[in-house]
Amino acid sequence: MATGGGALDGPGYFVAPTVLVDVPEGAEVAREEIFGPVSTVETFTDEEEAVRRADDVPLGRSASVRTENARRAHAVAARLDSGTVRVNSHLVLASEVPWGGFKGSGYGRDLSV
Template sequence: MLVDVRERAEAARVEILGPVVTVETFTDEEEAVRRADDVPFGLAASVWAENARRSHDIAVRLDFGTDWGNSHLVLADEVPWGDLKGSGYGRDLSLYALDDYSRTKHVMHHPSHPLPP
């Protein structure tokens, strides 16, 4: 656990894929959301607050692929697990994962101009 991490410190801006948490202080929710979103990555975020509604409302505003309110790493197979920004590519779990193996294409043909046999 890294405590009293300053704004824009490297530890707060990179994805440390390990058991590391940074603890930062802020003056209000607007600053907290701005600082959280001011990173080049967006895999996941957790918001903890005494009030469950408050943690939910803040989590919804964050620009991360998965956000939790008063919890962390709770996953369900029916919802996508994925990332935003520079954290990777695509979605795992759920039907959204099939999009990585699919390509949609729209072809429209005007009925007054028949196709040749």
């Protein structure tokens, strides 16, 4: 754990934002949906492995691609089996387009005119 993981001081039941590093392939924390402020940091050797690992999960609500190469960003985003793929950002939601997950995430599409 790089940071976080504990309860925050004060009233209520809140967990500090948590970053988990050196997460191995297939780890439960990388495959299951966590409803809390938790992020995993995983490494990969090439683009093929990154896409394979990203898609090897039972859920598919959203994904993020981070890169300085715009062509690579669009190519990788198109290959991911995810309801929403963001490039160099996360949790940005355009309310004018349908939104929802793939696979075990969600039950269809929401929003949009």
